[in-house]
Amino acid sequence: xxxxxxxxxxxxxxxxxxxxxxxxxxxxxxxxxxxxxxxxxxxxxxxxxxxxxxxxxxxxxxxxxxxxxxxxxxxxxxxxxxxxxxxxxxxxxxxxxxxxxxxxxxxxxxxxxxxxxxxxxxxxxxxxxxxxxxxxxxxxxxxxxxxxxxxxxxxxxxxxxxxxxxxxxxxxxxxxxxxxxxxxxxxxxxxxxxxxxxxxxxxxxxxxxxxxxxxxxxxxxxxxxxxxxxxxxxxxxxxxxxxxxxxxxxxxxxxxxxxxxxxxxxxxxxxxxxxxxxxxxxxxxxxxxxxxxxxxxxxxxxxxxxxxxxxxxxxxxxxxxxxxxxxxxxxxxxxxxxxxxxxxxxxxxxxxxxxxxxxxxxxxxxxxxxxx
Amino acid sequence: xxxxxxxxxxxxxxxxxxxxxxxxxxxxxxxxxxxxxxxxxxxxxxxxxxxxxxxxxxxxxxxxxxxxxxxxxxxxxxxxxxxxxxxxxxxxxxxxxxxxxxxxxxxxxxxxxxxxx
Ligand code: FES
Numbered sequence: 307x308x309x310x311x312x313x314x315x316x317x318x319x320x321x322x323x324x325x326x327x328x329x330x331x332x333x334x335x336x337x338x339x340x341x342x343x344x345x346x347x348x349x350x351x352x353x354x355x356x357x358x359x360x361x362x363x364x365x366x367x368x369x370x371x372x373x374x375x376x377x378x379x380x381x382x383x384x385x386x387x388x389x390x391x392x393x394x395x396x397x398x399x400x401x402x403x404x405x406x407x408x409x410x411x412x413x414x415x416x417x418x419x420x421x422x423x424x425x426x427x428x429x430x431x432x433x434x435x436x437x438x439x440x441x442x443x444x445x446x447x448x449x450x451x452x453x454x455x456x457x458x459x460x461x462x463x464x465x466x467x468x469x470x471x472x473x474x475x476x477x478x479x480x481x482x483x484x485x486x487x488x489x490x491x492x493x494x495x496x497x498x499x500x501x502x503x504x505x506x507x508x509x510x511x512x513x514x515x516x517x518x519x520x521x522x523x524x525x526x527x528x529x530x531x532x533x534x535x536x537x538x539x540x541x542x543x544x545x546x547x548x549x550x551x552x553x554x555x556x557x558x559x560x561x562x563x564x565x566x567x568x569x570x571x572x573x574x575x576x577x578x579x580x581x582x583x584x585x586x587x588x589x590x591x592x593x594x595x596x597x598x599x600x601x602x603x604x605x606x607x608x609x610x611x612x613x614x615x616x617x618x619x620x621x622x623x624x625x626x627x628x629x630x631x632x633x634x635x636x637x638x639x640x641x642x643x644x645x646x647x648x649x650x651x652x653x654x655x656x657x658x659x660x661x662x663x664x665x666x667x668x669x670x671x672x673x674x675x676x677x678x
Numbered sequence: 679x680x681x682x683x684x685x686x687x688x689x690x691x692x693x694x695x696x697x698x699x700x701x702x703x704x705x706x707x708x709x710x711x712x713x714x715x716x717x718x719x720x721x722x723x724x725x726x727x728x729x730x731x732x733x734x735x736x737x738x739x740x741x742x743x744x745x746x747x748x749x750x751x752x753x754x755x756x757x758x759x760x761x762x763x764x765x766x767x768x769x770x771x772x773x774x775x776x777x778x779x780x781x782x783x784x785x786x787x788x789x790x791x792x793x794x795x
Pocket of ligand 1: 721722723724725726757758759760761762
């Protein structure tokens with residue numbers, strides 16, 4: 307890998323990119339973020355009971371939509387991820403297997419979905435029913451097809467009791483490793499959402515959080531897509547703060563969390579600021595028993611994607627500031643446009659043991675026996 | 679040394695096509711202005727095939743609310759993954775000076791495309 311002095315970006319020379327054809331990473335990888343989807347909502351019909359099924363059949367419902375156009379040149383997804391038959395990117399299992407599972411040494415890939423029932427702002431029962439149908443569809447059409455695939459339970463967090471019922475229904479399925487909560491307009495530390503954590507803890511499931519379309523920055527959605535996209539980590543920072551401040555880690559001592567696709571280079575700032583405020587203001591939150599940074603280091607993992615093209619030296623500086631190599635886990639984000647290829651997104655100059663931690667060991671420890 | 683790539687008819691105006699010449703992946707672009715260009719076909723960012731990218735133009739506007747213009751149609755190749763923009767006339771990555779793809783001289787002789795290596 308060639309790095310010019312002063313560059314912040316990884317630059318592959320012609321010879322190196324040529325060599326990539328033969329050179330694939332050999333250490334195993336766990337990919338924490340694959341966005342599978344269906345070809346149309348009608349695929350959910352066999353998994354929906356009435357009255358919900360009729361709502362879809364009658365065309366009585368319009369799914370919520372994202373307000374921005376994508377300016378990548380090829381839309382939301384990698385240009386090469388669109389199936390030849392015109393079906394949506396991420397809907398073709400064989401293409402996913404070719405472009406991810408068989409392309410890299412993926413030991414496990416964790417599905418995270420594209421539809422999030424939490425995006426529905428009203429009619430909570432319908433949101434929960436769609437979530438259940440989607441979960442059953444994924445288990446049958448994706449998880450059952452390859453032992454390397456594990457998945458998330460999608461719930462409607464706006465109805466925590468219904469979400470807990472869904473977690474109890476599927477929580478012990480061998481293909482399920484986590485519960486997915488969308489980062490949008492809810493701060494999950496609020497005790498209102500704790501039934502979800504209670505249920506997840508009972509089934510030894512991780513709580514994964516991933517940004518969703520309703521997400522806003524502190525100042526709103528912004529005028530441009532790039533503005534919205536750059537500000538995505540603000541949602542993650544707010545969720546981490548909310549979990550700490552509301553005492554979630556002591557109330558659910560066995561629960562582990564992941565923050566997916568919000569990057570991680572902002573973490574040292576958040577750890578320092580939380581600790582500094584905690585020392586001065588802990589009287590307001592006496593149920594929080596230890597420094598926030600300690601909870602976060604021990605209980606939350608952060609996926610590396612989207613990597614920000616900074617140098618290996620800066621990776622090492624940041625990890626030193628985190629004071630642990632146990633917080634980072636790898637994800638591709640397939641098939642989205644900001645996909646990270648394993649070898650090219652994680653600098654090869656990083657120490658081998660650190661790379662093994664990022665690509666595999668940290669995720670393996672996170673999911674434990676759930677991976678079999 | 680000149681190597682035969684193919685016939686000009688294989689790359690219609692406004693389109694691109696990938697080839698492997700002497701084991702080097704290249705993408706040949708036939709611009710809307712009827713010019714031919716050859717670029718190394720792998721993106722210098724994360725190494726994906728630029729042949730799967732999108733050939734288009736670039737935007738111009740002086741500020742928020744100003745009129746948008748779209749220029750250089752067919753001269754900007756967008757990477758199929760992260761959408762970086764490469765100027766097909768010189769291989770430069772637009773707005774990222776440290777990134778560049780190699781360009782190769784082409785000649786057209788009797789409707790045949792030849793690459794200089
Ligand atoms: S691989 Fe081409 S822009 Fe990232």
